[in-house]
Amino acid sequence: MTEVLGSADALAARIPDGAKVALPPDYSFCANALVRALIRRGAKDLHLVGVPAVGYQADVLIGAGCVATVETAAVTLGEFGLAPRFTAAIKAGTIRMLDATCPAIHGGLQAAERGAPFSVMRGLIGSDILARRPDWKVIDNPFADAEDPIVAIPALVPDVTMFHAPKADRLGNVFIGVRRECMVMAHAAKAAFITVEEIVDGDLAHAPETASGTIPGLYVSAIAEVKEGAWPQGIPGGYGPDLAHIGRYVEMARSEAGFAQYLQETVLGAEAAE
Amino acid sequence: MTEVLGSADALAARIPDGAKVALPPDYSFCANALVRALIRRGAKDLHLVGVPAVGYQADVLIGAGCVATVETAAVTLGEFGLAPRFTAAIKAGTIRMLDATCPAIHGGLQAAERGAPFSVMRGLIGSDILARRPDWKVIDNPFADAEDPIVAIPALVPDVTMFHAPKADRLGNVFIGVRRECMVMAHAAKAAFITVEEIVDGDLAHAPETASGTIPGLYVSAIAEVKEGAWPQGIPGGYGPDLAHIGRYVEMARSEAGFAQYLQETVLGAEAAE
Amino acid sequence: MSDQVQLEEILIGSIAGMLDGLGHVAVGASSPVPGAAALLTRARSNGATRVSVLGSENHNFFTDGAKELFDCAGQGRIDAFFLGGAQIDGKANINLVSIGDPDRPKARFPGSFGSAYMYYVVPRVILFRLEHTPRTLVEAVDYISAPGVSEPGVHRPGGPHALITDRCLFSFDKSRARFTLASVHPGHTVEEIAEQTGFDYDLPEGGVPETAAPDAESLALIRGPVAQQLAEIYPSFASRVFGIDKAA
């Protein structure tokens, strides 16, 4: 059964060092309170998977030294430009980068969702993305009359999927609406730790107005109610991003010292609040 | 843009002879008014694809001589037992049967949805299903250390997807709720012809309580409002099946003469009403 | 409903005994006895065992369409499932398709449904067949919807665990691809099983026990909450076996 926990920090305690952690893109449901809790608990050697891209979440975790590997189609702060701690880490060679392309991330997760060892996809052939991914294979399309190489992407099984959703019920059902990548991420992963704006009464998986956008509790390891748990990002259909804060982050994170001060102000002292 | 047509018969006129037509299972959204309209227009040589199983819809179409091929994991009338016209046609050898298993149908449609030439799936090896499907291939899993045969299912691209949904809007957006197989069927097919209980005002793809269960009009070729268009089957969340009618169907359809009488009573004279 | 323990109740109790402690049991459409067994297991677990009954509104939480059952099984999230067969043979091959030449069969059944996947990936598949005769339990099936065992090298985490019929319970040994007669239901005999079974099977050392009836607590659960829940999904079964009409 889905555990109902009291805080993002309680969820973070269940995400082990070295875990392969799937994160949604900035325009989806980012669990930033849980990101901060992971930093506070001193998480190490995380393998982040951006589904299919990732931004602030990854940058903060990288800056705080929690990350060994980033696997994604892009790391970007959108209109704020390059992610400073990611860029610094790549230049310094302190994280391993597994560049991908969006549908390869989706295809790997869908293979995991289907219990298949791999998915095949068009594209990629002739790119340096493929050339630098020996874990992907080019095979022959067995249905083609002539030579027809196609890329096989192995099942991508996250140890943990984490995101911040608008609501859950006490049975562990989590409403994600049209942010369906969060459902695939939960299906594909071994565990899902989800913060929500609100834990509500009733059964979201059976109420007609929510059922089609709800992840059943079967796939949800634990939830915690965390108000504004996406901050400083927004939650689609809810509040918007805190653009002033993100702008300040980008300024401070240009230097290691500035980033350390940001962590001190925004993350390390925030335990009581989350 | 999605066409809004006046009747099931107008939709049926757009479904050509020989089309590969995807149909949902009995417990989903069956477009039986459109089935009757296809019979009235004298459709021929249809290749039915049951996603993943099919029942009354297929049996009536087979009995009326509209069907050349059935591709599905099962043809069943559920608690009413075997589908009589299907069974008779199989014994007489008058239709081609492509037996499948449920996840092979889903895998083929998902390959089509993804624009991939095939999906791979576990299972099937050693079965007569596989032995009798030369259009499926066994390939080596390129990610395995040892021999690891796995079945490749080619993309299943229906010419037409047809079903009966609770509602659509005038933009062609169609609400299907948790009956997500209907969304995959629409994504995978070249055309989708959909009857609905009701055409409503507004934009279902943007209203929060319907968006997550809505197929965007991009995938919908044409719709028609047909009240009780699933009859004699029900529509989940709406009306239930007409068990007395289905029971009578099963009795009448035991013989060719009885089926002909059923068609005369239920289908051929119903044009004005649909 | 009489006070005597009915065959269905023995079957329900016996199947539930094979499900206790599992996390998630899924039941296909039109399977009232396995469905009742799964609901009994859930009741005895105080809800720790999840149950998915296809075709049920209340006991089915899937929200991703017809594919989710199979995806869920492929993810390793379904611990037990039920399959039947027009024919079942001594190697636990099942036939859901046809008798005779499949191209011009003497009998045609609905089809294989998800068996050719579920049988491979669900760890504990329980075969359930109420008609136990030499016609249904055969030496070799006419059509293999799904094989009981696979060649080495074929990925197969799942497979048959047992076969329960209206006469007896067989266990299945995957390494030897053979059934063993595990117990005989009350009122039936070892000799009768031998006569009515078309395939070879093993007998346990020390004799064949009688299939146990459910204990009093389980019987109360079966006749109480389980029967009530069943009435929503299988009204005619609940009415016939438990005399319960579907709740409004």
Next chain:
Amino acid sequence: MSDQVQLEEILIGSIAGMLDGLGHVAVGASSPVPGAAALLTRARSNGATRVSVLGSENHNFFTDGAKELFDCAGQGRIDAFFLGGAQIDGKANINLVSIGDPDRPKARFPGSFGSAYMYYVVPRVILFRLEHTPRTLVEAVDYISAPGVSEPGVHRPGGPHALITDRCLFSFDKSRARFTLASVHPGHTVEEIAEQTGFDYDLPEGGVPETAAPDAESLALIRGPVAQQLAEIYPSFASRVFGIDKAA
């Protein structure tokens, strides 16, 4: 906003000219000029052209999550898309990843996003790069996020159609894997393009025309409804170029 036609308006009109008559144009995140061009095309088609703008609430109808854009393209339902690149070379290879050795790069960019798929499957990909210098338009990219052309035998229904910059428009010939200078924007010269372009390209016979400004009707649409729609998606762009604040 002055009455003079601005560079952005010329770009918008020029791109829209390559989109007219298409059924569905998709625009990636952070692409205001291509987004405006797609919206202009839709306005000129009376809504017959569908437009999907990633990151927009109003102009994005997808309901199947982040994968739907790519699925939709794979199904052949997207006729045109836009890509850029930190570097673009003369064979239309694009680099969205890094400069120098990718393991210890001199510069690192966000990454390839969906380019290594969309570039292969969308029939008409328009490359868009506002900084036209020898540093961005290079002989050979340092990292191929997606190649401009593919070997025979590689499934590739899609690919580059044109490259538009702040100085000019190049067309692309897939069979020869070469760009041709198609037109030069007002205020720029053929000589300047030669100086500022790091790759070889062809010149058309009969001279290089000037890129046409949008006609009066199109200009009115750009400055009217298109600018209003743009303000929802790209408020800072709409404010800077059209002096429009985001609608409430």
